[in-house]
Amino acid sequence: MQAHAKSLNERFRTLISLIFGLAxxxxxxxxxxxxxxxxxxxxxxxxxxxxxxxxxxFGRIWCSLYIAGYKNNVLVTDGPYSMCRNPLYFFSFVGGIGVSCATETFTIPLLTALAFGIYYPSVIRKEQERLLTLFGDAYRNYCRNVPTFIPSLSRLKPPPAAYSVNPATFTHNIVDALWFIWFIGIFEFISGLHEAGMLPVWFLIP
Known part of the structure; x- marks a missing residue:
């Protein structure tokens, strides 16, 4: 297996998140x-x-700006990656809880947090193993100085004057980020169908 090969969890995390949202x-x-x-x-x-x-x-787009075209080729430590090692997952968590709150329930945000806590630690662990293989001591030093998940604002570096980005990868990542907004619209549309009597209500969600 190549050093940069992703685990199944890593490769399908976006699809799994989408399936969870649809559920x-x-x-x-x-x-x-x-x-x-x-x-x-x-x-x-x-x-x-x-x-x-x-x-x-916003956070996912910000992260994508720095890693689009660089992931597995360069150890990115600028921008959001100067605050924590997994800012993409952190912002995914924040956005996921936000989308869950759009259901206007407490149960679904709690279930979302629980699902994230069960699924993503293994994704982060596998990714760290891959990055350690790819970047060795540079990544070890990065791990010693930058927190894993919770961003440290005091560590945020000033943005570089110029930065090259792969437009195709960046555009794809923007679409992934917009799902947070689209899901809120979908949930509100479903709520409107209930209010209009076009969909039955079989149970209440606390």
């Missing part, structure tokens, strides 16, 4: 938030959803 959407087809009659809770959750999904989408 949530399917549960909302016949289920509705029990907080529909509590406007303060409902609107607070939607505000939090938009805020966190926006951070998640």
């Amino acid at each position: 949530i959407g399917c549960s909302l087809l016949f289920g509705e938030s029990r907080w529909e009659t509590s406007p303060l809770i409902e609107e607070s959750l939607m505000l939090l959803a938009c805020f966190m999904a926006g951070i998640g989408a």
Whole structure:
């Protein structure tokens, strides 16, 4: 196996995340938030959803700007990668929780956090093993100085004056990031179908 070969978890993480989001959407087809009659809770959750999904989408695009065309070829330590070693996963987590809050429930955000906590540590561990093989001591030194997951704002480096990016890879990554926003729209559309009586409500989700 080549040193840069990805594990199955790494290669299919975007697809798995998309499937998880669609599963949530399917549960909302016949289920509705029990907080529909509590406007303060409902609107607070939607505000939090938009805020966190926006951070998640921006963060993923920011990360993609620095790694588009460089991943597995160069050890990227600038931009968001100067704050933590896995900023792409951190922003995915923030965005994922945000999208889950758009369901206007507490159960689905908790399930999303639990699923992330079960699935992504193994992805991060496998990726670290691959990067250690690729970059050796340079990556070891990077690991000693930069946190794994939670960003450290004090470590953020000033942006370089110029930076070369692979446009095709960057564009593809932008589309991946926009799913956070699109899912919120999908969930709101489903909620509207319930309110219009076009979809039945079989159960309430706390």
